[in-house]
Amino acid sequence: MKPENCYVPAGADPLTEAFAFAESMPKHGRAARGARPLDKPFAEWGPRLFTHRSCKPLALYVHVPFCRHRCLFCPFYQNRSSEEFSEYYADLLMRHLDLVEQALGQGAGCRPVDAVYFGGGTPSDLAAPDLARVLRRLKSLFEITPETEITIEGRVRDFTVEKAQAWREAGANRFSLGLQSADEELRRRLGRLAGREEILKVLNGLADTDAVLIVDLMFGLPGQDRDLLLEDLRxxxxETRIDGLDLYELIQFPNSPLAKAVEGGRLGVPADRAGRAQLFGAAAEALAGYGFEHFTPQHWRRGTRERSVYNRLAKSNADILPIGSSAGGNLSRVSIMMERDIDAYAAAIEAGNIPARCLAPTGPMGSQERFKSNLSEFAEYLKLPPVDLWPEEAQAWAKPLLDNWCEAGLIKHAASGQEAAPLTMAGSYWIKTMHSLLLGCLAPVETASPMAGHPHAGGGGHPGGMPPDGMRPAMHGASGHPPGHHG
Ligand code: SF4
Structure with missing residues (x-):
């Protein structure tokens, strides 16, 4: 792709039209890089990777791939929760942690943990004592302090106040509820049964525990117009004491239950791209009016109790240790994905093996990969990185392109040598497209290079590498299933 093709046409409305031309272009989510898989057991490579970057931020991600039923809009559903699933899955997680302890030994407690995230799926579907014992085990194994952000995701129907209190006592300090909408009629059409009163009761009950309380909403749902979204925000x-709120744009996947329901005329028509952009703009304005701070491109907070530590780490180069079936993470640039099939996961854990598939980069971080990482990290602060951090091959075209984006209303002022460029509200809406266009302007592939010289090289070389996209839907929010995007 040529940089000139990324210019916003003169006179285009920044929010609704800036990159309408890019809809049909190929997406460039990440710079390709060399990587190779390794089938060695976790015990052979885990400890080395875990301790290698001990001064880097560290998060633990625990995945709970069970839901009561499949939500219409969700492509991430995996296993149905049954009566027995809670004790069964918590036992597996406890056994998984025993194996982690065996592998890491004293090393497990040698790094402070910045964040713990129970995502899914529906972690709040676990029984109170089951999730609490897993959390207590994590605290006995790792260096988790009162400062560590500990989040539990859930749904209104499963998230009883009794559970919340038990999990608070076990150390949880942040609850994140997938609401999608508070409108009863819309919720009913999407198969969400909790009504406004029940929602209010649960949110107030959770707020009473004094945990940080986050809610996620979607925009662009079928039949959801501006008034309906603004009423949800009001x-x-x-009427609630939430500390923060995520706004997720509905992405309709072909052949999904949602797409079929829309085609069958059962739900109403979802907004098109321009309509979704308008909804985002209206919501951002309303939230500012209610005193919320725009914190990351899709997240707003009210007050400083909400820090969004895990979500920011997941978009950065931090280490994330994955635990549980289908959990994704990475240690020292090695991408790790736990076995997705729950039976295969259980069989491996019971046989004493941590079933991790992983891919390791085959060389030091290249300029494109570093740029991709910088784009992602700066976006979490609503910025584009300073031009000095762009790859050398982009230096010639960076400034004119940024001038165009500034004139077009996507950034407040163009990034200079060492100064990052703050995004406007329209820029926040288009940030993923901007990243994709920038990466598309760079050469597509950084060729694999030998392991020699890499800090973890030696013996059989590095374990693992980047899982193919198909392996990543449950991955801790860095891609695929975003934290908080549950039903
Ligand atoms: S949105 Fe969440 S609760 Fe609903 S099916 Fe998907 S993972 Fe399960």
């Missing part, structure tokens, strides 16, 4: 801002 309700949450004025």
């Amino acid at each position: 309700f949450l801002a004025e």
Whole structure:
């Protein structure tokens, strides 16, 4: 792709039209890089990777791939929760942690943990004592302090106040509820049964535990217009004590249950791209009016109790140790994905093996990979990185392109040598497209290079590498299933 093709046409409305031309272009989510898989057991490579970057931020991600039923809009559903699933899965997680302890030994407690995240799936579907014992085990194994952000995701129907209190006592300090909408009619059409009163009762009960409370909403749902979305925001801002809110744009996957329901005329028509952009703009304005701070491209907070530590780490180069079936993470640039099939996962754990598939980069971090990482990290602060951090091959075209994006209303001022460029509200909406275009302008592939010289090289070389996209839907929010994007 040529940089000139990334210019916003003169006179285009920044929010609704900036990159309408890019809809049909190929996406460049990440710079390709050399990687190779390794089938060695976790015990052979885990300890080395875990201790290698001990001064880097560290998070633990625990995946709970069970839901009561499949939500219409969700491509991430994996296993149905049954009566027995809670004790069964918690036992597996406990056994998994025993194996982690065997492998890491004293090393497990040698790094402070910045964040713990129970994502899914529906972690709040676990029984109170089951999730609490897993959390207590994590605290006995790793260096988790009162400063560590510990989040539990869930749904209104499963998230009883009794559970919340038990999990608070075990150390959880942040609850994240997938609401999608508080409108009863819309929720009913999407198969969400909790009504406004029940939502209010649960949110107030959770707020009473004094945990940080986050809610996620979707925009662009079928039949959801501007008034309906704004009423949801008014309700949450004025009638609840939430500390933060995520706004996720509905992505309709072909052949998904949602797409079929829309085609069958059962749900109403979802907004098109321009309509979704308008909804985002209206919501951002309303939230500012209610005193919320725009914190990351899709997240707003009210007050500083909400820090969004895990979500920011997941978009950075931090280490994330994955635990549980289908959990994704990475240690020292090695991408790790736990076995997705729950039976295969259980069989491996019971046989004393941590079933991790992983891919390791085959060389030091290249300029494109570093740029991709910088784009992602700066976006979490609503910025584009300073031009000095762009790859050398982009230096010639970076400034004119940024001038165009500035004139077009996507950034407040163009990034200079060492100064990052703050995004406007329209820029926040288009940030993923901007990243994709920038990466598309760079040469597509950094060729694999030998392991020699890499800090973890030696013996059989590095374990693992980057899982193919198909392996990543449950991955801790860095891609695929975003934290908080549950039903
Ligand atoms: S949105 Fe969440 S609860 Fe619903 S099916 Fe997907 S993972 Fe399960």
